[in-house]
Amino acid sequence: xxxxxxxxxxxxxxxxxxxxxxxxxxxxxxxxxxxxxxxxxxxxxxxxxxxxxxxxxxxxxxxxxxxxxxxxxxxxxxxxxxxxxxxxxxxxxxxxxxxxxxxxxxxxxxxxxxxxxxxxxxxxxxxxxxxxxxx
Numbered sequence: 001x002x003x004x005x006x007x008x009x010x011x012x013x014x015x016x017x018x019x020x021x022x023x024x025x026x027x028x029x030x031x032x033x034x035x036x037x038x039x040x041x042x043x044x045x046x047x048x049x050x051x052x053x054x055x056x057x058x059x060x061x062x063x064x065x066x067x068x069x070x071x072x073x074x075x076x077x078x079x080x081x082x083x084x085x086x087x088x089x090x091x092x093x094x095x096x097x098x099x100x101x102x103x104x105x106x107x108x109x110x111x112x113x114x115x116x117x118x119x120x121x122x123x124x125x126x127x128x129x130x131x132x133x134x135x
Contacts, residue, residue, distance in 0.1 A: 024091075024093040024098060024120070024125070025091040025093055025098075027125050028091045028093070028098045028100055028118050028125045029089075029091055029100070031050045031118065031125050031126075031127070032086060032089065032091075032100050032103065032116065033086070034046065034049070034050055035047060035050055035116070035127075036084040036086065036103075039079065039082050039084060039105075040082055040084070042074045042079055042082075044067060044070050044071050044074065047070055048063065048066070048067050048070075050126060050127055051063050051066060051126060051127045052119060052121055052126035052127060052128045054119070054121075054126075054128050055126075055127060055128050055129070056128065056129060057129065057130060066130070073109070077108055078107060078108055078109040079107045079108070079109075080107060080108040081106075081107055081108060082105065082106070082107040083105070083106045083107070084103060084104070084105050084106075085103075085104040085105075085106075086103060086104075088102050088104070089101065089102060089103055096119060096120040097117065097118070097119055097120075098117070098118040098119075098120075098125060099115055099116065099117050099118070100115070100116045100118065101113075101114075101115035101116070102114070102115070103115070103116060105132075112132045112133060113132070113133050114130060114131070114132045115130070115131045115132075116129070116130055117129035117130070117131070
């Protein structure tokens with residue numbers, strides 16, 4: 001139908017105008033920014049939105065364990081006044097894996113430096129690992 005053609009054409013045109021090539025570094029940085037905003041808002045769903053189903057951690061286990069850990073940290077007030085400093089952060093990309101480090105986190109629990117490991121899955125960079133010193 002004519003309507004379908006118009007919809008398809010507008011998608012194609014719209015897509016071309018907005019398809020600024022985003023580098024992997026920019027894409028990972030955007031994900032870290034989402035993480036930082038969600039942490040400040042204490043929004044567990046927002047934090048977990050950038051986590052992969054393949055996430056693994058030596059202490060928390062999987063994505064569900066990470067969610068539980070974050071929810072408990074919020075519930076007991078560990079993330080009160082959280083500040084996340086990304087000014088020194090560097091993103092290193094190797095193929096479909098990337099690391100973002102150092103991410104400096106301060107809150108009522110104290111301070112820690114975090115490294116986030118991202119893996120590209122279906123075009124999205126998702127967190128597959130987190131390493132936090134001093135936690």
